[in-house]
Amino acid sequence: MSPTILLTKPTTISPEPTARPPEPTPPTTWTITTVEGITLTGHQPDWSEDDPSQTGMTLDQAVDYLRGYAHFTMLPVDPVLPLATLDIDISGTRFRESTSVMFAAQIACHPYSQQPHERVPTASLTVVDAWDFEGLAPADLARFAAQIRTQADYFEDTVLPGLIAAREDWAARHPTAPASSPSKAELP
Structure with missing residues (x-):
């Protein structure tokens, strides 16, 4: 019985509906x-x-x-790192900044690649794409370090489980694929 039924005085007792297991999706x-x-x-x-x-x-x-x-998915990028200086004019003044992200993650699988290791899902990371972080004060550097730690947590908590799930799904449907990767619990 649900808590609502327990908290009210029913006049008649009606049977609870029988729950059906979800239909398996092909x-x-x-x-x-x-x-x-x-x-x-x-x-x-x-x-x-x-x-x-x-x-x-x-x-x-x-x-x-x-x-x-290639089957692929671009994973959401979080967090956006500090502004990156793209160019400095001749007087040393910043004139174009970007809020583009670093450490973008993607999962991809090339099922018909000539290379067996590409036939299972793998992760790719875009670490830096010509961005310079210059003139950081101590507080700026401390904030940057905190954001890198947050990004590392994102890789471990979001990208890694996504990659493991993708590889397990792939291995279940492709029995000749190379051995599955270790689970998150088995990693250091």
Whole structure:
């Protein structure tokens, strides 16, 4: 009985509805239909932002397309790091700053790569893209260090579980994939 029922004096007792287990959702697949009438299909991960499904390609075009294809997801970036100085004019005055982020994370899988290690989900990090952090006062440097710690926590608490889940999902549907990575609990 729910707490609401326990706190009120019911005039009649009605049976609680029987809970049904959720229906299992079938795995999602992508489909490429060639002009020759050949249909190619594969697992479409829930985490992937792109679907390789196509029509109107020749078989050779489809094979070339899949060899270069990657399932991917861009993970949200948090936090935004301090303003980065992009340029300083001749007098040394900052004239263009950016609030762009550092340490952007992505999970990708190239299922038809020639390299076996690329056939399972891996993480990529954009650490620095030509940003300079100059003229930091002690308080600025302390804030930057705190943000880097926060970013490290983000990698461990968000990116790592996402990557492990993606690899486990992939291994479950591709039994010939290389051995799964260790769980978060097994990592240092």
